[in-house]
Amino acid sequence: MLYNRIAVLRSERSLSRQALAREVGVNPQTIGFLERGDYTPSLELAFKISRVFKLPVEAVFSPDPFRLLSEQVYEMHRREA
């Protein structure tokens, strides 16, 4: 199983499933399956999705569950302060 942050990243960018699906050349349903973890993407698709979000692939996909982004940002700010 591969965890991902697609839903959060889409939310940040106000990007619909349809729009993302068109960008990467898949069916909108496939984006839904990816977000729910029902489907593990090919390496090619993972890279395409990462490129749309302008992030490295490991920032979007991970074999381990992601920590909450809000927690990470808070921790980063605390460390900087």
Next chain:
Amino acid sequence: MSAKIMGQNSLRDRMYSVAERFYRHVPVVMLDPATLGQLKRFGLLVDRRWVRRATAALIIFTLAALLATWMDTAHRHHVRYLVEDDLLSRIVMFTTAASGSFTVGMALFFCKGSYRLAGSSTDDPGLTEYGIPYHRLTLAQRRSLAERNRTDWLRSRFYPDERQIAEQERAERTAWGLLKRAAILMVVAIWALYLIAPEGALGRLLQSAEVLLCSPLVLTWMVIALIALPTLIRLWNEPDQAEEPRLVVDAEKGA
């Protein structure tokens, strides 16, 4: 879909281009909000796992009923069909096989459509595409939306994406496994019947089985099973669609 996938099959490309040309002459249907709402409600009712499973069960029942009918027909026409050259019997058998195959084929065609719909979610398409509820879209926006949806739908019919291809391959592997075991079991069971059963004890069953095995019906039925099974497995396994979370903010609110 990606250019790479689209360029892999020239026959598919040609068929797609013919379909695209045909659809260019078909007027785009722009739905009013009330009709769209009704369609979404209907989609919500139909596009559920239990409905898909019930459909798969119904098709399996139809296939089983077809097989039973063929066996019965074959048994009743056994002598005339095999010994006498009765054209009428042959026509009856062929018509039964052809109409049954056509019925199952049509059922599968429409079932395949149920998991190939592009963007078949129940979400407001206006919100997901423009960030504005559908009833507030201009006519030009509705037209553009309808055209895009049609193009997506048409492409998804001809060019399945990697998940759909993977699902199909998994279903075909499962179907192959099932058919392989079923075929072996059937052969063993029939040989056992022939060798062990006392003569005349299972007359009707043996005769039917003999006719079924010797006739073109068995080939037809096996081909139908071979084609139908992957689709039925996909119908059975396909999970429900998760609705699009309300991620796209209402542009009018300026959020």
